[in-house]
Every structure is written in structure tokens, then in C-alpha cells.
Amino acid sequence: TMGPGDYVVAVQGRTALALARRGEARVSVGADIHPLRADQRIHLAAGAPAEGPYDGAPNLVRNGDFSDGLAGWQPHDELERTPRLDRGGQREIVTTDVGGQLTTALRVSRQSLLQTHNETGVMQTIHADVAVYPEVRLSALIRVRQASLSGGGYLGTEYPAMLRLHYRDAAGNGRTWVHGFYYQNPEERPVERGSQIPRDTWVRFEVDLAELQPRPITIYALEVLGAGHDFDALITDVQLVAR
Helix, strand or coil: CECCCEEEEEEECCEEEEEEEECCEEEEECCEEEEECCCEEEEEECCCCCEEEEECCCECCCCCCCCCCCCCCEEEEEECCCCCCCCCCEEEEEEEEECCEEEEEEEEEECCCCCCCEEEEEEEEEEEECCCCCCEEEEEEEEEEEECCCCCCCCCCCCCEEEEEEEECCCCCEEEEEEEEECCCCCCCCCCCEEECCCCCCEEEEEEHHHCCCCCCEEEEEEEEEEECCEEEEEEEEEEEEC
């Protein structure tokens, strides 16, 4: 039951989400009644009590802080094809200090033998319809320890830490958005898809994907990775929040 305001009710199979962006509502499940205020959400499922209300919109990324290891994520690896096979990258879950607190993070690293291209990271399938949301904010904590290539590498696509999003626009076209992070670029390599950050320092990155042209309508997958020859980076607190 909704009063004057702005609400989203999203149904996926036998589950549903009710989000109050503005105004107040009541959610009834049998005899249980739950008040829902502005910027609160509640989760519903067939044959189960309501969960919530919780503050804010949900994070569409599962296990974005890697506290459950790689649960919800699939490994991603890409090696350059050469006559001699080079060494691949490594991914591991580490415990690290972030602002004085111990936090789990994904570490992606590689020490190349032949100075060839490599990508190492993880990918998560999302399949989220975000057409009705004015804001779709992607954020993460990033720390780049080391990179042998300048900037984004030779083609501007080899950053030691990267976020890569796969989505479909309103015309039904499949698109890929990429953003990387680097700390040095003495050779002035392309960096149009990157941000320069201090070396070995945690930095919060945030972008509103709804401002992309064309903007995402359906988000299919998110990749968190490192790329290049030699690199070492940490990523944690990955969030994708549509509100």
C-alpha cells in the first residue's frame, strides 16, 4: 500500500524487492505489516516472511568485499598467444588494512617471463534490469602496488587494475564499458579509459553508469581484473547500486 511518492517493485521469479525512493508505504505479508519509509527496501519471497526493511538500495554485486572468498565470482584469464607460452597471472584473497581496519580483498598479480599481454581477474553474472533507475552507481576501493607498463599500456587497455562492465542499451546493442587505474605514465601511453591514482594507496572510485551514452538498460556481467605485463593490485568493496 503506497502513499504519494516514488517506488520500485521488482519481481524476479518467486522473489521480489520493494524500494521506496520517496514517500511511505506498508508491505503486508499475511498478518505481518512492515512500514517502509523513504530510502528503505524490503525483500519478499513466496512462502517466506519478509526480510527488512533495510536502509538504501541493494548491492547488485554479490560478495563484493570477497569476505566469502570467490563465492559468486568466476575466474577470468587471458594469455597472449605466442610461440612460447608465458607465465599466467595469479588471483588470491588476502587480508589487508584499509583505513585502520582489516579487510578482505582480491589481489591480482603477475610477473611475466616474456613481457607479453595477460589478463587475470574474476567475473560475476548479474542480469539486472536498471532501466527505471535514475542512478546506477558502480564503486570500488582500488590500490595499485606495481605496474611495468606506462598508463594503460600500448593500446590503452592494459591497466594494472580494471573494472569492465557488459550491458545492453535501449536499442538492444551489446556494449562494454571499461575503466582502469594507473599511477605512472612516463611513456605517455593512452589513458582515455583510466584514472591516475597515488601508488600503493587505497582510493575510492565511483561512477554513475546512468550517465553513460548510451546508458545501460540491462547489465549482464561485471569483471574485476588486472592487465598488462607485470602488475600487482588490490580491489575490494565492489558495489553496484541502482536507486
